[in-house]
Amino acid sequence: MDADDYLQISGIQHFSFCRRQWALIHIEQAWSENLRTVEGRLMHERAHDPFFREKRGNTIITREMPVFSNTLGVSGQCDIVEFHANPNGVALHGREGLWQPCPIEYKRGSPKVNDADRLQLCAQALCLEEMLLCPEIETAYLYYGETRRREAVALTEELRGAVRESFAEMRGYYERRYTPRVKMTKSCNACSLKDICLPRLPKATSVREYISGAMGGSE
Ligand code: SF4
Incomplete structure (x- = not known):
């Protein structure tokens, strides 16, 4: 698979929220900022201070770490990866000892009832495991801006399976350039x-099609 065709890891949260929303953003390249997305972006920019890298006791903290999985055909980056000193971990270039990674994803709001954030976090962990050949990451964390708390997420086989299934389904849509209809x-x-989606016009199957129709057939 060409690296240009790798799916964005962050897309799994859109896909979990609504498959059509994911397709609009990642296949049709449509995007619309609202208060939530702007606040989320600003929060991520603060988390992504490229000069911030530090060691605190037995933990190395890195920000904005690029990650990928050739197996899943996905790439993206982790807001924060903490490397904890661990005798079962892996060697890191320029560091003594052995270290086990633990991804932490920053979110603007409060914990969601659905699995969107947990799926994204688990996908990051799968990438880290494949890239670093480290032992399975058992627990990762979501940090929510509203509650200012970390939520521990157990990376169970069930969650890992849901990540793989989601990416497989996304891959199928992406290769067919298929945008699900409004539901x-x-x-x-x-x-x-x-x-952009125009949910009150269920016959509009794509932005391009809608605009073309609205302009009398010309795009
Ligand atoms: S407005 Fe459209 S894209 Fe958004 S959730 Fe509804 S169907 Fe999905």
């Missing part, structure tokens, strides 16, 4: 793409 749910009210 209105209560999620639509909170969707950053609702003005």
